[in-house]
Amino acid sequence: MKDTEGYVTADGRQIGGVLMEMQNITLRFGGVVAINNISFDIREGEIRAIIGPNGAGKSSMLNIISGFYTPSEGQLIYKGSPRPQMKPYEVARMGVARTFQNIALFEGMTVLDNVMTGRLTHMKSGILSQAVWWGKARDEELANREVVEKVIDFLEIQNIRKTPVGRLPYGLKKRVELARALAAEPSLLLLDEPMAGMNVEEKEDMSRFILDVNDEFGTTIALIEHDMGVVMDLSDRVVVMDYGKKIGDGTPDEVRNNQDVIDAYLGVAH
Amino acid sequence: MSTSLKGAEGLRSIPDLLRRNKQAFGSAPAYREKEFGIWQTWSWSETADEIEAVALGLLEFGVNEGDFIAVIGRNRPQLYGAMVAAQMVGAIPVPLYQDAVAEEMAYVLDHCGARFVFAEDQEQVDKVIDIQDRLPGFERMIYLDPRGLRKYDHSALNKYDDVVASGRAARGTLGAELERRIAALDYDTTCVMLYTSGTTGKPKGVVLSNRNIIETAKASSEFDGLRQTDSVLAYLPMAWVGDFIFSIGQAYWTGFCVNCPESADTMMTDLREIAPSYYFAPPRVFENQLTQIMIRMEDAGPFKRRMFKYFMDHARKVGPKILDGESVGLMDRLKYALGEFMVYGPLKNALGFSNVRVGYTAGEAIGPEIFDFYRSLGINLKQLYGQTEASVFITQQPDGEVRSDTVGVPSPGVEIRINENGEVFYRSAGVFVEYYKNAESTADTKDAEGWVATGDAGFIEEDTGHLRIIDRAKDVGKMASGALFAPKYVENKLKFYPNILEAVVFGAGQDRCCAFINIDLTAVGNWAERNNIAYASYQELAGHPKVLDMIQSHVEEVNASVAQDDMLSACQVHRFLVLHKELDADDGELTRTRKVRRKIIGEKFEDLVNALYGGADSIYTETEVTYEDGRKGKITATLSIRDATVVPVEIKPLEAAE
Known part of the structure; x- marks a missing residue:
C-alpha cells in the first residue's frame, strides 16, 4: 500500500498518491475501545467515504483526522511525514477543513461573515491593525473577501449573502457550512453527514456541489454518510466500520458484495 | 428614399451604432453586471473591443454570412455582446428562452438550422448536447461559465474567454474581412430573429431587420426622452422582443447603461442597488411586489401600520393628480411632501424605484388598484401595447394621459385601424419582415400593404383617441x-x-x-x-x-x-x-x-x-x-x-x- 502511483476511477479521473495514512489507530475512552486498530489511507483527489452502523466509531475517526481527538495508539502520516500531536486549529492551518454533523455556525451573523471566518487561518494581521483597518489588514481582508465571494458564487448562495444564518432553512445552513469549509481552501475536506435530515432535492443539490468541489478544485474529500445511495454514487472508495473495527475497504461495488458488510448492516442469525 | 437605405442619421446597423457609441462616449458605462458581490462595469469602448474580438473569433470558426447563431442563457453582458458579434460577421442571432426544456429547444434550433450556439453554463450545454444528434446543421458551442465542463469533450466546444483571446490574436489576419462584413450590413439586413412564445401551435421565427429595430428604438426613445445617462435593469428573458428593444435597440441608440443582475434570485436586491431610471416589468412583477409590501405591513407594528395607511390614503387621493400635473391644493401638497419623507420615499427606495423616470408595464392587463398604487407613490408607471411582430411598440401612453384601462395612443410612426370584427390592425416601420420559412403564416398575418393583424379585439375611445383591448380576438x-x-x-x-x-x-x-x-x-x-x-x-x-x-x-x-x-x-x-x-x-x-x-x-x-x-x-x-x-x-x-x-x-x- 506504499505506492504513490494512484489509480484511475471508473469515470476516468486520475487519483494521486497517498495524502493521509492512518496506521493502526486505536482510540480508547477509559475502558471503551471506540476505534480498534484501524488502518486505511486517503489519496489525493479522491472522495473517500467512511460508513458503518450507529456507534461504529465513524465520527471519532473524523475527529482524529481533524485533530480533535488524539489516538491512544498508532499514528497519522500526512503528506508523507508523521503528524505530531496537534491542536485542531493547527490541523486546520495544515489544510484540513470540516463541517459538522450538527450545524455549528454563528447564528446571529450573516452568511458572508460566517464564510469569512473560514478564512481566519489565512489572516496574519493582529487584532489591533484589524480594528484600525488600514494598510495591510485592509488589503488582506479584500483578498480574503475575493476568495469568499468566489465560494459564494460557486455554491450559488449570492441571494442570501447578507441574511443572518439563524433565518435560513436547514438545507441552506448545511450549504453555508460547506462554504465556510471551502473558504479555507483545504487540501482535505471532512464532511460529517452532509446530507443528514435533507429531502431528496436538497440531497441532489448537495451531491452535485460535493462532486463539483472535487472536480473544480481537486479537493480531496472524506465523508461520513448514512444514505447508502449517496455514498455509493459519490465515493471512489469506501471504508466500512463496525464496533470500532474495519470490516471492509474498497470500491463501492466491492464493499456492496462484502459478506461482513452485509451482515453488519442486515444483522446475522445467532 | 435614399435616407432610409442609409438608415437613421447614417447608421444602418447595430454594429454601426456600437462604433458611434465608442467614439461619442467611449468611457461611459455600457454594461454592468454584479459578480462576486461587486458591480463590474464595461465601458462602451471596452464593450466594442470585446465584441470585435468575439466577432473575429467567430470568423476563425468559419461563420458565413446568413448563418444562424443561437444564444441561450440569462441576461449577461457577454451574451448581449455575442448577439452583436454575430451581427458583425453577417450572421443572425437567435436568442432562446433559457428555461425551455431540451425538446422545445430542439424544435427552434432545428427550424432555424443554427450552426453555432452560445450557451451560458453547463445546464444549457447539457441540453444542447442531449439534442445535437437531431440537429444536422449544428457545429459548435461556445460556453461562458466553465464550471463542471472541464471534462467534456472539447472537440466541438469552446470557452468564451478562449474565443475572445484567439479573436484578439487574429485581428491582423481577419481584421479586413471583418471590416468588409460590417460594411456589407445595410438597413434591410436581418438584425435578429425572435421566436414567438406560441399560445397556439409551434413557435414562429419572427425576422426583424435593422430598419425595424433602429427606427423603433429611435421613435420610442424620443417619445419618452430617454438619455445617455439613463440606466435599465435587464432581467426579462433575452428571447423576448421587449428585452431586445430595451437592452440592445434603445440602449445602443441612446447609449444608456444596461445592468445585469447577479442571479435570478438576487433580482430584487440588485434592483434596489441600481435604482434604474427606466424600468419595465410585466404586471405580474408589480402585483408580486405589492403583495410583498402588504404582507410586510400586516406584520409591522401598529404605529407603522397606521402611518402607512394614513399616508397611502392621502397618496391615492392626490398622488396621480400631482404626477399628471393637475392642480392640487397647497395643504394637500404639503401633506404629500411630508408623506414623501415619511413613507413614499423609503418605500420607493426599498422597491428600487427611487430614480424611475419612465416605467412601463405591458403584456397583460394590470389591476387598477395595483396601477394606482404605484402611480400614487409618484412613480411614472405607464402602459404600452405591443407585439414581437411590431418590434414591440403599437400604442403607448404619453406622460399626463395615463389610465389603467387603456393602452394609450398609437406610438410615433404607427397607424392603427380596427376592422369590422373589432380586430386591431397596425402598420409601422417596425413591422416584421416575415415568419422564417413560413410564407403561409406571413401572408395570413401581414397583407400586401403592410397591415398586420394583432389577433386582439379592441376599440378606440372616441373622446381620447386611446386604444382599449378587450381580449384575444379568437377567444372572444x-x-x-x-x-x-x-x-x-x-x-x-x-x-x-x-x-x-x-x-x-x-x-x-x-x-x-x-x-x-x-x-x-x-x-x-x-x-x-x-x-x-x-x-x-x-x-x-x-x-x-x-x-x-x-x-x-x-x-x-x-x-x-x-x-x-x-x-x-x-x-x-x-x-x-x-x-x-x-x-x-x-x-x-x-x-x-x-x-x-x-x-x-x-x-x-x-x-x-x-x-x-x-x-x-x-x-x-x-x-x-x-x-x-x-x-x-x-x-x-x-x-x-x-x-x-x-x-x-x-x-x-x-x-x-x-
Missing part, C-alpha cells in the same frame, strides 16, 4: 344564449385579487361560465398563518374549506362587477374550483411568458371542466406533472366544486356587434 366568442363571451375580461378582474394568481374561465358555446382558479401561495399562505390555518402542502391549502370560502367571496364580488357591464354581464362565473397544482410552463399550461394556454388547459383537465358543467360537488382527478429536470410524476386530488351567487341579468344576444 359567444355563449349558447348568443351573449358575448370574453374570458380574459373576467379573468383579469379575478386576478386583481392578491389571493388569486391565475384564473381560467370557460363558457364559449355553453349556457353559463365556469372557472378554474389558482391561489397565490405567498398571499394565501400568509393569510393562513395569521388565521392559524395549518397546512402541509400547496394542495392541502388550495383545498381548505376556508380558502374556498374566501375565493368564493372574491368570485361573487367579481360577478357583481361584471353584471354592471351591459355587453358582458352574461360572463358571470356560476361554478368554480380551485386547482390542486399551480399552472406551469413546464407542463405546457402557460407559455414561457406566462400566458394561459386556454385550449391545452381545457383538454388536459377535461374531467374537471365536465364536472363543472355537471352537477357534482366534488371530483377525483389525476394529473401528470413535469419536474424541472424533465422527469414526470403524478399527483392525485379530490377537488370540491363551489356554486357562486350570480346577479340576475337580462341576457342580450350579441347582434349589435355583428
Whole structure:
C-alpha cells in the first residue's frame, strides 16, 4: 500500500498518491475501545467515504483526522511525514477543513461573515491593525473577501449573502457550512453527514456541489454518510466500520458484495 | 428614399451604432453586471473591443454570412455582446428562452438550422448536447461559465474567454474581412430573429431587420426622452422582443447603461442597488411586489401600520393628480411632501424605484388598484401595447394621459385601424419582415400593404383617441344564449385579487361560465398563518374549506362587477374550483411568458371542466406533472366544486356587434 502511483476511477479521473495514512489507530475512552486498530489511507483527489452502523466509531475517526481527538495508539502520516500531536486549529492551518454533523455556525451573523471566518487561518494581521483597518489588514481582508465571494458564487448562495444564518432553512445552513469549509481552501475536506435530515432535492443539490468541489478544485474529500445511495454514487472508495473495527475497504461495488458488510448492516442469525 | 437605405442619421446597423457609441462616449458605462458581490462595469469602448474580438473569433470558426447563431442563457453582458458579434460577421442571432426544456429547444434550433450556439453554463450545454444528434446543421458551442465542463469533450466546444483571446490574436489576419462584413450590413439586413412564445401551435421565427429595430428604438426613445445617462435593469428573458428593444435597440441608440443582475434570485436586491431610471416589468412583477409590501405591513407594528395607511390614503387621493400635473391644493401638497419623507420615499427606495423616470408595464392587463398604487407613490408607471411582430411598440401612453384601462395612443410612426370584427390592425416601420420559412403564416398575418393583424379585439375611445383591448380576438366568442363571451375580461378582474394568481374561465358555446382558479401561495399562505390555518402542502391549502370560502367571496364580488357591464354581464362565473397544482410552463399550461394556454388547459383537465358543467360537488382527478429536470410524476386530488351567487341579468344576444 506504499505506492504513490494512484489509480484511475471508473469515470476516468486520475487519483494521486497517498495524502493521509492512518496506521493502526486505536482510540480508547477509559475502558471503551471506540476505534480498534484501524488502518486505511486517503489519496489525493479522491472522495473517500467512511460508513458503518450507529456507534461504529465513524465520527471519532473524523475527529482524529481533524485533530480533535488524539489516538491512544498508532499514528497519522500526512503528506508523507508523521503528524505530531496537534491542536485542531493547527490541523486546520495544515489544510484540513470540516463541517459538522450538527450545524455549528454563528447564528446571529450573516452568511458572508460566517464564510469569512473560514478564512481566519489565512489572516496574519493582529487584532489591533484589524480594528484600525488600514494598510495591510485592509488589503488582506479584500483578498480574503475575493476568495469568499468566489465560494459564494460557486455554491450559488449570492441571494442570501447578507441574511443572518439563524433565518435560513436547514438545507441552506448545511450549504453555508460547506462554504465556510471551502473558504479555507483545504487540501482535505471532512464532511460529517452532509446530507443528514435533507429531502431528496436538497440531497441532489448537495451531491452535485460535493462532486463539483472535487472536480473544480481537486479537493480531496472524506465523508461520513448514512444514505447508502449517496455514498455509493459519490465515493471512489469506501471504508466500512463496525464496533470500532474495519470490516471492509474498497470500491463501492466491492464493499456492496462484502459478506461482513452485509451482515453488519442486515444483522446475522445467532 | 435614399435616407432610409442609409438608415437613421447614417447608421444602418447595430454594429454601426456600437462604433458611434465608442467614439461619442467611449468611457461611459455600457454594461454592468454584479459578480462576486461587486458591480463590474464595461465601458462602451471596452464593450466594442470585446465584441470585435468575439466577432473575429467567430470568423476563425468559419461563420458565413446568413448563418444562424443561437444564444441561450440569462441576461449577461457577454451574451448581449455575442448577439452583436454575430451581427458583425453577417450572421443572425437567435436568442432562446433559457428555461425551455431540451425538446422545445430542439424544435427552434432545428427550424432555424443554427450552426453555432452560445450557451451560458453547463445546464444549457447539457441540453444542447442531449439534442445535437437531431440537429444536422449544428457545429459548435461556445460556453461562458466553465464550471463542471472541464471534462467534456472539447472537440466541438469552446470557452468564451478562449474565443475572445484567439479573436484578439487574429485581428491582423481577419481584421479586413471583418471590416468588409460590417460594411456589407445595410438597413434591410436581418438584425435578429425572435421566436414567438406560441399560445397556439409551434413557435414562429419572427425576422426583424435593422430598419425595424433602429427606427423603433429611435421613435420610442424620443417619445419618452430617454438619455445617455439613463440606466435599465435587464432581467426579462433575452428571447423576448421587449428585452431586445430595451437592452440592445434603445440602449445602443441612446447609449444608456444596461445592468445585469447577479442571479435570478438576487433580482430584487440588485434592483434596489441600481435604482434604474427606466424600468419595465410585466404586471405580474408589480402585483408580486405589492403583495410583498402588504404582507410586510400586516406584520409591522401598529404605529407603522397606521402611518402607512394614513399616508397611502392621502397618496391615492392626490398622488396621480400631482404626477399628471393637475392642480392640487397647497395643504394637500404639503401633506404629500411630508408623506414623501415619511413613507413614499423609503418605500420607493426599498422597491428600487427611487430614480424611475419612465416605467412601463405591458403584456397583460394590470389591476387598477395595483396601477394606482404605484402611480400614487409618484412613480411614472405607464402602459404600452405591443407585439414581437411590431418590434414591440403599437400604442403607448404619453406622460399626463395615463389610465389603467387603456393602452394609450398609437406610438410615433404607427397607424392603427380596427376592422369590422373589432380586430386591431397596425402598420409601422417596425413591422416584421416575415415568419422564417413560413410564407403561409406571413401572408395570413401581414397583407400586401403592410397591415398586420394583432389577433386582439379592441376599440378606440372616441373622446381620447386611446386604444382599449378587450381580449384575444379568437377567444372572444359567444355563449349558447348568443351573449358575448370574453374570458380574459373576467379573468383579469379575478386576478386583481392578491389571493388569486391565475384564473381560467370557460363558457364559449355553453349556457353559463365556469372557472378554474389558482391561489397565490405567498398571499394565501400568509393569510393562513395569521388565521392559524395549518397546512402541509400547496394542495392541502388550495383545498381548505376556508380558502374556498374566501375565493368564493372574491368570485361573487367579481360577478357583481361584471353584471354592471351591459355587453358582458352574461360572463358571470356560476361554478368554480380551485386547482390542486399551480399552472406551469413546464407542463405546457402557460407559455414561457406566462400566458394561459386556454385550449391545452381545457383538454388536459377535461374531467374537471365536465364536472363543472355537471352537477357534482366534488371530483377525483389525476394529473401528470413535469419536474424541472424533465422527469414526470403524478399527483392525485379530490377537488370540491363551489356554486357562486350570480346577479340576475337580462341576457342580450350579441347582434349589435355583428
